[in-house]
Amino acid sequence: MRSRRDDVPHAATLERALRLGLCGMGEATDERAERRLRRLVDAPDGSFVWTRVPGGGTYVGRLAGPWRRDDDGAEVDLVHVRDCTWVEVDPALVPAAVTQTFSRGGRNFQQIHPGDVEAATARVWDLLGD
Template sequence: MSDHAVFRAPMRSRDDNVPVGVAVDRALEHGVCGVGGRLDAPPASLTDALSQTDAAYGERFARRLERFADAPEGSFVWTRDVYEFLWLGRIGNPWSYDAGPGAWAVDLVHVRPCDWIPTPIPWGQAPSSVHASFARGGRNWQRIRAADAQGTSGVWDRYEPDAPVQLTRAVG
């Protein structure tokens, strides 16, 4: 088994007028993963997006966007919805800017294709480092580097999108 990068993607806008959870809902529905950062004009390229992002939000924000765009294809990504259910996906290439009204409304404009497991992952099956990354809070895309994050691969194999999902319930 090869190691794959594992990321946390809160997909939560810095714009307080955007309700928590709507970007995650859109990402799951449209098969994307993304980060916010609305731009005044749709960028012609990633280089243009980075330049506009730097001018509008600062260098740190532009570097975050660049890390998102540069994440290896096939990397695992975890997100959490408004109910704190965990969702697991794998990102594809390439980065694109979605200037559509739906993406703009939820501030999920910088996107990459993503295959999401069709149901939430049971809490106890996610690696502890995934829980720790969300417990720290924040709205940033970030890599989960703890060794146990590689357990994400086994979770993916168990629930991959084409496999039937079998959740167990405690009785009693």
């Protein structure tokens, strides 16, 4: 949930998403962004997602509803959204594959590999989630 626009502070986008219980992205301006948007739209309800706040916490969430457009999020480039339940995670509980993916610095809605990360995430969710 990081804007690809350099004029949008990352923290502002995340603050809105976490406060309103959203997961999403900004405008799809090219073919690659269209593919990312399609992944967001097509992800099944209950899918796990991860994000982290710069200099702050790491959060795990679960998608809980269909895609919708939210033009109120245009200022922070968060207009393509899905409802999401977020829980902050102690750094010691974050699966290694999630940490490795974050270390690459991407701004993408992407699947995290290896495949066992979903089971590890489910265990974290069971400890912390609803």
